Amino acid sequence: MQIHETIAGLRAARGYAGRLALVPTMGNLHEGHIALMTQARSHADQVMATIFVNRLQFRPGEDFETYPRTFEADCEKLAGAGVDHLFAPTEAEMYPQPQTYQIEPPPEQAGILDGEFRPGHFRGVATVVMKLFQIAQPDAALFGKKDYQQLMVIRNMAREFNLPIEIIGGETVRAADGLALSSRNGYLSATERAQATNLYRVLTKVAEAVRDGSRDWASLEQGAVRELQASGWIPDYVALRKKVDLQLPSAHDSGLVVLAAARLGSTRLIDNLEV
Numbered sequence: 001m002q003i004h005e006t007i008a009g010l011r012a013a014r015g016y017a018g019r020l021a022l023v024p025t026m027g028n029l030h031e032g033h034i035a036l037m038t039q040a041r042s043h044a045d046q047v048m049a050t051i052f053v054n055r056l057q058f059r060p061g062e063d064f065e066t067y068p069r070t071f072e073a074d075c076e077k078l079a080g081a082g083v084d085h086l087f088a089p090t091e092a093e094m095y096p097q098p099q100t101y102q103i104e105p106p107p108e109q110a111g112i113l114d115g116e117f118r119p120g121h122f123r124g125v126a127t128v129v130m131k132l133f134q135i136a137q138p139d140a141a142l143f144g145k146k147d148y149q150q151l152m153v154i155r156n157m158a159r160e161f162n163l164p165i166e167i168i169g170g171e172t173v174r175a176a177d178g179l180a181l182s183s184r185n186g187y188l189s190a191t192e193r194a195q196a197t198n199l200y201r202v203l204t205k206v207a208e209a210v211r212d213g214s215r216d217w218a219s220l221e222q223g224a225v226r227e228l229q230a231s232g233w234i235p236d237y238v239a240l241r242k243k244v245d246l247q248l249p250s251a252h253d254s255g256l257v258v259l260a261a262a263r264l265g266s267t268r269l270i271d272n273l274e275v
């Protein structure tokens with residue numbers, strides 16, 4: 001695996017033939033990331049991962065400083081997964097001057113759900129992803145469905161800017177008890193980790209109720225919030241939305257997704273299930 005720390009170095013190596021698939025990450029890689037690398041391989045001749053903890057998408061008081069940085073272990077995992085290129089720039093390389101030009105996704109996509117609780121988050125994500133696209137010029141790019149809203153924002157950005165990049169979603173990888181794999185799971189204490197499975201359980205219950213014909217979205221959401229609270233979580237939201245644009249569904253809509261964000265102790269996790 002070739003490791004590139006500079007944009008110039010990466011561009012010099014960009015002479016390779018064939019399709020390139022990009023998998024942007026912030027590192028601290030787990031099986032979910034590795035599944036994306038494997039999936040990327042089936043869409044391209046060359047796979048490039050990126051590791052960059054992007055300050056722009058963290059709000060003051062969030063975990064930018066403490067976000068786990070495990071570069072050596074990540075490199076081993078990527079090399080083991082057969083990744084061809086790793087782009088791992090420093091902050092000075094990515095942001096040599098303040099990033100005054102930024103991508104502002106529309107509020108109806110980026111100001112709802114997670115965007116309501118993390119204002120500016122998707123601006124930071126869209127901006128860094130646009131930069132990574134310009135730097136690597138991939139033919140395809142893969143993002144996990146666990147960050148469902150992020151995937152939608154990036155898909156729409158690519159479409160509206162006519163980027164010649166196929167945006168591909170990867171299925172969420174879960175632990176045996178259902179907890180979605182996340183770099184932030186490592187923040188959970190042993191007790192919290194045991195409680196954490198309730199997030200998946202509650203989402204599963206909502207998804208099953210919808211499949212069984214329930215259409216009272218508000219009472220399903222409120223019931224889920226109460227159940228999460230009863231098992232120690234502090235929910236930000238549980239929301240049933242249309243998969244295609246994450247807007248509110250009417251009673252006749254199908255193709256839904258139930259999304260949740262909640263805190264357990266000081267750890268905030270998100271998850272979702274397509275219905």
Ligand code: PAF
Pocket residue numbers: 024025026052054057125128129147150
């Ligand atoms: O999902 C992530 O890890 C990040 O939001 C991303 C897409 C790498 C942008 O920093």
